[in-house]
Amino acid sequence: MALSTAMKNAIRRVVQILRAYATAHGWQPGEYQIYIRPNEGWGYIEVILVAKEFPGKDYFEQWESVIDFLEKELKHDRPLFEALHLVLQTFDQVAEGGLYAIGSGYEEADELLTGRPATGD
Amino acid sequence: MDRMFTKLGDALVDLETAWQARLADAEALFAAGRNGGAIATGLYALEIRLKVAICKRLDLERLPKNFEIHDLQALLLLAGWSRRIDRKSARKVKAIWDAIVRQSEELNKLRYTGDKNWTHAQAATFLNQLKDPPNGVLPWLSAQR
Secondary structure, eight states: OOOOHHHHHHHHHHHHHHHHHHHHTTOOTTSEEEEEEEETTTTEEEEEEEESOOSSSSHHHHHHHHHHHHHHHTTTOHHHHHTEEEEEEEHHHHHHOGGGSOOTTOEEHHHHHHSSOOOOO | OOTTGGGSSOBHHHHHHHHHHHHHHHHHHHHTTOHHHHHHHHHHHHHHHHHHHHHHHTTOSBOOGGGOOOOHHHHHHHTTOTTGGGSGGGHHHHHHHHHHHHHHTTHHHHHHSOGGGSOHHHHHHHHHHHHOTTTOHHHHHHHOO
C-alpha cells in the first residue's frame, strides 16, 4: 500500500501514542499489537489495539481509557484525533474469529510503517 | 424529465422503507439462528439509513449514483455527522460506531462464507449495538437533526 508522507506521519504519531499508553500500563512489547487500516480518500484511520486485557469494567470504560489518552496527546491536532476509529480487542477475541477476526485490509503497525514483517518482540 | 434520468439513484421514499425492512429482516434472521445473515442484513439497514440521512441533508429526492457506496464512515461524513459523533456527549455511541465500522469490513466474508463463522453471541452484540437505545447507532442517527 503506497501511503502519502502525511498519512505515514499521522500513523506514526498515533502508534507512538498507543505505545506510550501501553508502557504506562506496564505492557511489554509483544503483549499487545496495533493494527492499522488507513483510508486516504476519505481521510480516516482505523486502529485495532489488541491486548490480553484492558483496564476498565466494561468495553466502554476500556475504550474510553485509550481514547482519552489519545485525545489528551492529540489536543493540538484535533483533525487527527477526529480521523481515528478505535477498536479494542483481546487476543482471545481475535482467536475466536468471525466478527473479531483481523481482516485482510489491516496491517500490523510496524509492518505498515517499515514495510518489514513484524517480529512480535 | 428524461426517462433515463429518472432511473438514476434510488428514491428517498424507497430508501426510507428499505432500511426499516432490512432491520426487520435482520431481526427475523437472528431469531432463526442465521447469525451471519442477521449481521449482514443489519449492516445493509445501517447503510441505507445513512443514505436516507444524506438525501435529507442535501434536500434530494433521489440518492445520486456517486453516493451509492458502502463505506459507512464516508456515508456518515456525507450525512454531515462525522464530527458530531466525536463530541464528548456522543462518546458511547462513538465507541459502538467504531466497532460497527470495523465489523462492516467483514461484509464480504459474510457474503461468501458459511454461517458457522459467526456466533449467536456475536450477532446479538452486533444487533444491540445497532438498534438498542440509548447508545445504539440507529437511535442516535434518528435523534440527529
